[in-house]
Amino acid sequence: MTYILYGEKGSGAFCVEAALAEAGVTPAFHEISLEKDEQRSEDFRALNPSGKIPALKLPSGAIVTETAALLVLIAERHPEAALLPPLESPERAQALRWIAFLASEVYPMVEIADYPERFVAEHKAAAILQLAAKRRIRQRMEVVEAAALGEPWFLSSGFSAVDIYAVMFSRWRECRSESWREAHIPKICAIAAALSERPALKPVWEKYFPLG
Numbered sequence: 001m002t003y004i005l006y007g008e009k010g011s012g013a014f015c016v017e018a019a020l021a022e023a024g025v026t027p028a029f030h031e032i033s034l035e036k037d038e039q040r041s042e043d044f045r046a047l048n049p050s051g052k053i054p055a056l057k058l059p060s061g062a063i064v065t066e067t068a069a070l071l072v073l074i075a076e077r078h079p080e081a082a083l084l085p086p087l088e089s090p091e092r093a094q095a096l097r098w099i100a101f102l103a104s105e106v107y108p109m110v111e112i113a114d115y116p117e118r119f120v121a122e123h124k125a126a127a128i129l130q131l132a133a134k135r136r137i138r139q140r141m142e143v144v145e146a147a148a149l150g151e152p153w154f155l156s157s158g159f160s161a162v163d164i165y166a167v168m169f170s171r172w173r174e175c176r177s178e179s180w181r182e183a184h185i186p187k188i189c190a191i192a193a194a195l196s197e198r199p200a201l202k203p204v205w206e207k208y209f210p211l212g
């Protein structure tokens with residue numbers, strides 16, 4: 001039995017598929033259409049009660065969700081992929097710090113930007129909230145940008161799961177404007193360019209972000 005990834009092109013499943021690709025693993029892919037709201041179906045919520053993708057079924061049959069946890073888990077299960085710096089190195093601490101930052105400070109804003117009416121029913125208030133969430137995502141990405149150290153990778157130690165996670169947000173609607181990206185998060189743009197050229201990851205990049 002292999003891994004089964006529940007996700008959709010363009011979604012957060014990118015992180016999981018990219019990390020697995022670096023480990024030389026291709027998961028079976030089970031499409032969950034966000035457009036059809038399949039993430040909220042009874043069947044899918046039996047796997048992830050939170051009603052969100054990605055979800056990963058491990059070879060043992062256990063389901064794991066939460067992108068940050070999945071990145072760390074894949075790094076632990078596939079040490080040969082060197083997705084995280086060595087235990088106890090200073091860079092390991094920074095990797096965990098920024099993975100947690102992306103999970104707690106950026107990802108929750110995406111739900112507000114994508115589904116503002118879940119938070120306020122009134123149409124005009126929802127539109128204002130959506131704009132505020134988009135602005136917040138951009139501000140938070142500027143914080144990530146300022147912390148990026150490498151040439152081009154985020155950590156001075158080289159490529160890691162942080163690169164995969166940070167770049168994903170830079171490709172989504174809230175940060176999609178190329179002129180904004182180049183002006184405000186140029187180091188993350190450089191990471192994206194380098195990431196898209198990694199041999200193992202290239203097909204995953206093309207699947208999720210065919211337009212770059």
Ligand SMILES: N[C@@H](CCC(=O)N[C@@H](CS)C(=O)NCC(=O)O)C(=O)O
Nearest residue numbers: 011012039052053054066067068107
């Ligand atoms: N806490 C989750 C968030 C995942 C998430 O927000 N996924 C989005 C797609 S990228 C989703 O499923 N959105 C659909 C919805 O909120 O209904 C994680 O870290 O993986």
